[in-house]
Amino acid sequence: MQQYHASAVEINGRAVLILGESGSGKSSLALELMAMGANLIGDDQVFLDEEAGSLFVSPHPNSDGRIEVRGIGIFKSQHITHARVDLVVSLNDSPQTRLPERNIFEHGSTKIAQYDIKGLSHMAAFIYLLLTQKLEIEPV
Numbered sequence: 001m002q003q004y005h006a007s008a009v010e011i012n013g014r015a016v017l018i019l020g021e022s023g024s025g026k027s028s029l030a031l032e033l034m035a036m037g038a039n040l041i042g043d044d045q046v047f048l049d050e051e052a053g054s055l056f057v058s059p060h061p062n063s064d065g066r067i068e069v070r071g072i073g074i075f076k077s078q079h080i081t082h083a084r085v086d087l088v089v090s091l092n093d094s095p096q097t098r099l100p101e102r103n104i105f106e107h108g109s110t111k112i113a114q115y116d117i118k119g120l121s122h123m124a125a126f127i128y129l130l131l132t133q134k135l136e137i138e139p140v
Helices: 026-035 123-131
Strands: 002-004 006-011 014-019 039-042 046-051 054-059 066-069 073-076 083-090 103-107 110-116
Touching (some): 006 046, 006 083, 014 054, 014 123, 026 039, 026 066, 039 046, 039 054, 083 123
Parallel strands (some): 014 083, 083 110
Antiparallel strands (some): 002 046, 006 039, 066 073
16 A cells, blocks of 8 residues: 555545545645535545456545635535546646646556646536546557
């Protein structure tokens, strides 16, 4: 099991891992997805573990269903403790082009599609549509 500076939410058994530096908007994006029906897994610190060829995310024990609303405080939320990661998004700085090449997130032997989304609008809707399979994630 490996700790990551990330947040994660789940929709229909499928999780998105939200990577980013402190202050990049991980919690804000998680909150937007929760408002659309996603379940919190963890905010700011999560653990990743490979199981049977898939990658799973679980919350850091100290988070206990808590999520930060920047500038307001930390709030307790219903949450789940384990879900398969099907998508990775990064809020770190990266050059933006109209049709960028897809990135791949690798953890051990597991490879998952990664999208660099910093500065792009409507990303919560995009992630929601991917996780509910209204848009298709191309296999890695």
